Amino acid sequence: MSDRLAIFSVVCLLIAGCLTPVTQAQGLFGRSPAKATLLSQQTSIQPGQTFLLGVLVTPDDGWHTYWINPGESGLPTKIQWELPAGFNAGDIQWPTPHVFEMGGILGLGYEGPALLTVPITAPRQITDDSLTIKAQVSWLVCKEACIPGRASLSITLPVKDVTPKVDPANEALFKTTLTQLPKPLAADEQSVSIKDRKLTITLPTMALPHAVFHASDESLIELGSEQEVTVKGKVTTITVALSMYAPKTITQVRGVVVANPHDKPPKAYAVDAAVKP
């Protein structure tokens, strides 16, 4: 890069920094290579109803952010809500993660924009005409380097006691994200057992020869360790060794089974089962 180009780039970065709106991400050491925005699926809040907000985290090209289990390094994106009185926020509905590799170190997360949707429940009684919901979002974004970023986001929505309309600006994004979320498995569609420090996930109603399991708890299994998949008729079992970091006692296992990681987008199923004694 010539000196003139370098100076030009720095000036551009500085100007961009000055023009950043509230929703623009700030890294701890300047601009973050990812930005976050807070979006609503619908245009108003109906008292007593649950609706979806989403934090859209968009990394720059070549950068990635992390799943709830970041893999061998990294950190998951975190959302801290500041809600009006009586409101409740549920857990992040994490999109299916991808596996990526840097210098032999494996990570789980998102190489493109990821909409982290969260169900918000409004109280039955609301006296305000409109309400503001705030979210403190922090993330780690990595390429070769890792840069922590954070943003204070907010959204204001009118309160109306009518069935809310879907916001046309966000409709497609929410729809795509929600249809691609890991599909929750029913109690009779999943079982989990542990024997000799090996975890076995059984899906009795699906034949998934290319399945890969990722645990939500980063200490449970080692990312990249061998997973033995067997399919007999419509029954798939995945067996994988517990990692050296796994707790001594494990009572519940949560995670996703990705049907075939090479599919775009991959189909995935959400596992949430008590460990069979």
Place this chain on the structure above:
Amino acid sequence: MSIKWIRNLASLAVLAIIASMTPATFAGVENGKTAPGFELKNSHGKTVSLSDYKDKYVVLEWINHQCPFVKKHYGPGNMQSLQKQYTEKGVVWLSICSSAPGKQGHLTANGWMQAAKDHKMASTAVLLDEDGKVGKMYGAKTTPHMFIIAPDGNLIYQGAIDSIKSPRSSDISSATNYVAEALDAHMAGKEVPNPITKPYGCGVKY
């Protein structure tokens, strides 16, 4: 063909054949077993061997000064004060950089001499592991990633520097420092309360 593709293969038979092609192999080390020996050049160009420190506690600290998780602990002087506190008690503290040349955090021996001064590092030595052999032998995945070897040569701790996985220095005071906890317990003849934890940080830049 990428590693993730290889690692995601379901078939064990195919995996076994392809595993030998995987470039990065992490051997890893086990607590309670003899820590594997190694020789590396320090920032003064002198070869240092683990066997030079027989009968001493040895702390291995994986480092990359450009990683925000390393900055978290060096910015407020937390890592340096641990280095000072324990080297004064006779502990050998080796800060190891496994960043490959051209990758983030890599410095020449001269660069490390300067960085050690700039950061007021108080480790016994900074060791250069440019080909990543020692890092991969120990299974070092993140910066920081900490290992403790007891005077009998056995590994007694491996994992995170502390209990709060964040890049914020403000979290240090409320976290349990696993390295201090393990050293203090073992020196007092007690069992190490958390001998193995999952490390957190940036990936090592092999």
